[in-house]
Amino acid sequence: PGTTPLYPSPMTPMTPITPATPASESSGIVPQLQNIVSTVNLGCKLDLKTIALRARNAEYNPKRFAAVIMRIREPRTTALIFSSGKMVCTGAKSEEQSRLAARKYARVVQKLGFPAKFLDFKIQNMVGSCDVKFPIRLEGLVLTHQQFSSYEPELFPGLIYRMIKPRIVLLIFVSGKVVLTGAKVRAEIYEAFENIYPILK
Amino acid sequence: MTGRVCRGCGGTDIELDAARGDAVCTGCGSVLEDNIIVSEVQFVENSGGGSSAVGQFVSLDGAGKTPTLGGGFHVNLGKESRAQTLQNGRRQIHHLGNQLQLNQHCLDTAFNFFKMAVSKHLTRGRKMAHVIAACLYLVCRTEGTPHMLLDLSDLLQVNVYVLGKTFLLLARELCINAPAIDPCLYIPRFAHLLEFGEKNHEVSMTALRLLQRMKRDWMHTGRRPSGLCGAALLVAARMHDFRRTVKEVISVVKVCESTLRKRLTEFEDTPTSQLTVDEFMKIDLEEECDPPSYTAGQRKLRLKQLEQVLSKKLEEVEGEISTYQDAIENELESSRPKAKGALANLTRDGSVEDTTSSVFGEDDAEDEELEAAASHLNKDFYQEILGSGLSSSSEGAGDPDGDTRPPALESLLGPLPTAASLGISDSIRECISSQSQDPTDACGDGELDLSGIDDLEIDRYILNEAEARVKAELWMRENAEYLREQREKEARIAKEKELGIYKEHKPKKSCKRREPIQASTAGEAIEKMLEQKKISSKINYSVLRDLNSKGGGGLQEEDAQPEGRTATRKLSRRKTPARRHRADPVTGVGKRLRPMVSAQPAKKAAAGEPLPLSPSTLGAEPARPTAVLVESGPVSYHPEDDPDEDDPDEDDGEPCVSALQMMGSGDYGCDGEEDDGY
Numbered sequence: 001p002g003t004t005p006l007y008p009s010p011m012t013p014m015t016p017i018t019p020a021t022p023a024s025e026s027s028g029i030v031p032q033l034q035n036i037v038s039t040v041n042l043g044c045k046l047d048l049k050t051i052a053l054r055a056r057n058a059e060y061n062p063k064r065f066a067a068v069i070m071r072i073r074e075p076r077t078t079a080l081i082f083s084s085g086k087m088v089c090t091g092a093k094s095e096e097q098s099r100l101a102a103r104k105y106a107r108v109v110q111k112l113g114f115p116a117k118f119l120d121f122k123i124q125n126m127v128g129s130c131d132v133k134f135p136i137r138l139e140g141l142v143l144t145h146q147q148f149s150s151y152e153p154e155l156f157p158g159l160i161y162r163m164i165k166p167r168i169v170l171l172i173f174v175s176g177k178v179v180l181t182g183a184k185v186r187a188e189i190y191e192a193f194e195n196i197y198p199i200l201k
Numbered sequence: 202m203t204g205r206v207c208r209g210c211g212g213t214d215i216e217l218d219a220a221r222g223d224a225v226c227t228g229c230g231s232v233l234e235d236n237i238i239v240s241e242v243q244f245v246e247n248s249g250g251g252s253s254a255v256g257q258f259v260s261l262d263g264a265g266k267t268p269t270l271g272g273g274f275h276v277n278l279g280k281e282s283r284a285q286t287l288q289n290g291r292r293q294i295h296h297l298g299n300q301l302q303l304n305q306h307c308l309d310t311a312f313n314f315f316k317m318a319v320s321k322h323l324t325r326g327r328k329m330a331h332v333i334a335a336c337l338y339l340v341c342r343t344e345g346t347p348h349m350l351l352d353l354s355d356l357l358q359v360n361v362y363v364l365g366k367t368f369l370l371l372a373r374e375l376c377i378n379a380p381a382i383d384p385c386l387y388i389p390r391f392a393h394l395l396e397f398g399e400k401n402h403e404v405s406m407t408a409l410r411l412l413q414r415m416k417r418d419w420m421h422t423g424r425r426p427s428g429l430c431g432a433a434l435l436v437a438a439r440m441h442d443f444r445r446t447v448k449e450v451i452s453v454v455k456v457c458e459s460t461l462r463k464r465l466t467e468f469e470d471t472p473t474s475q476l477t478v479d480e481f482m483k484i485d486l487e488e489e490c491d492p493p494s495y496t497a498g499q500r501k502l503r504l505k506q507l508e509q510v511l512s513k514k515l516e517e518v519e520g521e522i523s524t525y526q527d528a529i530e531n532e533l534e535s536s537r538p539k540a541k542g543a544l545a546n547l548t549r550d551g552s553v554e555d556t557t558s559s560v561f562g563e564d565d566a567e568d569e570e571l572e573a574a575a576s577h578l579n580k581d582f583y584q585e586i587l588g589s590g591l592s593s594s595s596e597g598a599g600d601p602d603g604d605t606r607p608p609a610l611e612s613l614l615g616p617l618p619t620a621a622s623l624g625i626s627d628s629i630r631e632c633i634s635s636q637s638q639d640p641t642d643a644c645g646d647g648e649l650d651l652s653g654i655d656d657l658e659i660d661r662y663i664l665n666e667a668e669a670r671v672k673a674e675l676w677m678r679e680n681a682e683y684l685r686e687q688r689e690k691e692a693r694i695a696k697e698k699e700l701g702i703y704k705e706h707k708p709k710k711s712c713k714r715r716e717p718i719q720a721s722t723a724g725e726a727i728e729k730m731l732e733q734k735k736i737s738s739k740i741n742y743s744v745l746r747d748l749n750s751k752g753g754g755g756l757q758e759e760d761a762q763p764e765g766r767t768a769t770r771k772l773s774r775r776k777t778p779a780r781r782h783r784a785d786p787v788t789g790v791g792k793r794l795r796p797m798v799s800a801q802p803a804k805k806a807a808a809g810e811p812l813p814l815s816p817s818t819l820g821a822e823p824a825r826p827t828a829v830l831v832e833s834g835p836v837s838y839h840p841e842d843d844p845d846e847d848d849p850d851e852d853d854g855e856p857c858v859s860a861l862q863m864m865g866s867g868d869y870g871c872d873g874e875e876d877d878g879y
Contacts, residue, residue, distance in 0.1 A: 043647065052676065053664075053669055053672055053673045053676055054663060054664055054669050054672075055662055055663055055664065056661070056662050056663060056664050056668070057662050060676070061679075061680070062680065062683050063680065063682075063683045072662065074658070100653060100654075103649060103650060103651075103653075103654055104654055104658075104659060106649050107649060107651065107654050107659050108659055108662050108663065110649060111659060111660070111663055112663065116649060117647050117648050117649060118647065118648065118649040118650065119647045131498070134495075135419060135491050135492045135495040137419075137422065138422050138423060139381050139422065142381055143381075146378045147378070150369060150372075150373070151381055152365065152369065153381075153382060153421075153422075153423055153424055153425060153426060154349065154350050154351070154361075154365070154382065154425055154426070154427075155350070155361075155362060155365040155369070157423035157424065158423065173423065173494065174419065174422040174423045174492045174494055174495065175492060175494035175495040175497070175498045176495055176498070177498070
């Protein structure tokens with residue numbers, strides 16, 4: 001999984017290149033990516049007031065938060081643009097889309113008259129979700145995997161499973177839905193799901 | 202018998218006289234220890250003739266306080282910060298715990314958790330009250346008391362999720378896995394509050410049975426246990442002819458009415474609800490249900506699938522309708538005469554309806570009748586498409602239509618917005634011109650790659666002049682207050698600058714973390730630490746080094762202890778950091794030493810008094826001479842002392858045994874050894 005390219009074509013879902021373990025059958029389920037958070041450095045100082053007043057899709061409330069919140073429709077994403085020139089882009093559903101969206105935001109900023117560049121694009125977090133299609137007994141899971149699980153029904157209805165390798169946090173719900181977050185690459189999410197699937201069965 | 206070896210004759214037969222406080226060798230008669238500190242109880246006579254033991258009550262933790270007769274207001278004066286924190290925490294734990302009616306054992310355990318938390322610096326940056334509450338709740342969970350986090354948040358008036366966050370962090374840091382909450386624990390408590398009188402026990406039993414049934418039906422996973430208890434108690438009460446309303450139950454159980462109703466509905470959905478009261482008490486149904494969220498999810502999936510199937514069918518039906526329409530029109534065409542030219546022209550120009558007629562591939566005018574019929578059938582459909590086409594991208598509009606009627610696309614796209622119609626052509630021109638002024642925009646690495654970005658789309662995101670002005674006005678109005686504050690701030694800074702008293706408030710820099718000391722031996726580490734800390738200029742470093750050069754691990758431990766002793770005699774303030782740092786080099790020597798070193802901070806304040814029971818007296822022998830001399834000069838080096846210490850140490854070769862020895866030999870005989878040495 002470490003050697004897989006970072007930006008595959010968005011059409012084909014990547015399958016992890018792990019050797020098939022004959023003992024366990026692999027689940028036929030592939031987690032879907034729901035959200036990708038990425039950051040990029042536009043490389044120049046920005047005047048947030050100018051951006052906010054001249055862009056159609058920007059909001060800026062300096063009293064509440066010191067950044068311009070800009071949204072574009074395709075791909076449907078939101079960006080936080082700071083005066084230092086750094087930008088956070090969230091809401092994309094794939095790595096390629098996130099990069100495209102970030103470039104679009106940079107283009108808008110460019111057109112507004114700033115010498116924006118596109119430095120150090122990095123994906124910070126990826127969130128995926130899937131459904132195992134059978135109910136999961138959370139109490140049993142917290143008994144067997146005490147050191148990884150945290151289940152507090154008073155606070156949150158799901159079980160929080162912190163996997164060590166790969167370092168992913170999974171939210172497991174009784175209805176069979178699993179949310180995986182904290183990944184930097186797509187393969188980590190797939191690997192984590194393959195790891196947890198036999199535990200849930 | 203302590204098993205020590207006499208110095209004079211080497212005999213092992215040493216007699217300890219507790220009354221006189223002596224240790225005498227029976228072989229040669231030499232006094233090995235004098236004035237041994239004894240731990241006997243002494244009695245004094247009261248005025249009434251009775252006798253009472255001499256002594257003071259000292260608190261379990263913390264140091265012995267100076268007795269204040271009738272005072273005690275300045276309890277925290279002259280104490281270390283750590284002791285203050287612990288004492289404060291203890292007080293708060295007791296205060297809160299008493300409100301929850303926790304027993305002493307629980308409170309003590311909670312205080313232990315708190316001590317652990319403080320030692321791991323978990324209280325930093327958090328409200329003490331939150332940490333205390335988290336400790337108490339942890340105890341409640343481990344002991345299995347029926348206290349909810351909600352109770353604690355009620356007492357403290359703090360958001361329960363904030364407390365929960367602190368609690369989760371505490372549990373994780375202390376590596377304590379609290380067992381999962383069992384709703385059965387809460388039943389007795391709530392039943393008592395609901396006042397069932399004599400039948401309390403029966404109702405509780407019924408409620409417990411209901412709960413177990415709910416558990417088997419997967420209703421309790423992921424839910425607040427109190428909600429389930431409420432539902433179970435409500436049903437149990439009704440089963441035993443008690444009229445408990447929903448309002449009464451929710452006031453006791455602390456959940457929302459809708460939650461309770463939902464639980465009741467879910468229970469209703471299970472097959473058990475169909476049993477009568479008697480049947481329920483006797484029979485246990487075998488089958489288990491799926492959790493309600495799972496069934497709800499499955500239902501949603503099924504609904505979605507149904508919708509998809511239906512929509513597909515709808516399309517098919519529409520397709521059928523349109524084919525029928527075509528067929529009908531063809532028939533009519535062939536059967537009716539062509540429309541006149543004038544009418545045809547009229548019908549061709551104009552509105553939406555015309556495009557629909559052209560869609561059918563008929564350039565000729567049709568009968569108005571037929572046209573009306575066709576337009577009526579298709580009006581909604583096409584208006585929808587055209588309406589959506591105006592707002593969203595053109596491809597989306599074309600798609601549902603494009604498959605069946607390819608030639609329709611251009612006509613449909615006709616009325617879509619252009620740059621001119623949107624009125625942003627000016628801004629485009631402006632942007633293009635500004636772009637030409639910045640030639641460096643799109644080349645070189647790190648520069649923006651424009652492939653795949655549609656410029657038109659980007660331009661849509663930029664306002665034109667008029668719009669920008671309007672937005673600016675609105676924004677100024679919204680943020681007038683903030684702008685005013687900014688201006689005032691700048692004015693203030695400018696004035697201060699003129700006056701020359703401008704203090705730049707830099708954001709707080711986190712304190713520089715000292716680099717951890719890198720040393721190969723404990724002695725080296727001690728040296729470096731002393732240099733860093735600059736505890737005393739009076740320490741003779743050459744002596745230190747010499748001490749280090751002799752012997753192995755045993756001596757190094759003693760080195761740690763002399764430093765400890767010298768430091769002890771200094772200002773109490775410095776003790777804590779000194780002790781802390783000492784822990785680092787010493788850990789390299791032996792784990793065994795750690796408990797002693799860490800115990801020392803707890804005994805800080807008592808350092809001034811003699812420490813009869815302190816294990817740190819192991820290093821007392823070389824230290825005692827220093828204790829006497831520290832005020833006047835450097836550590837005095839007694840070469841004759843060291844060989845004596847060396848022998849027992851080097852004989853063993855293992856630090857563990859030597860420490861035991863030292864502890865065994867050194868506890869009550871410090872002075873004696875010292876005298877011998879001299």
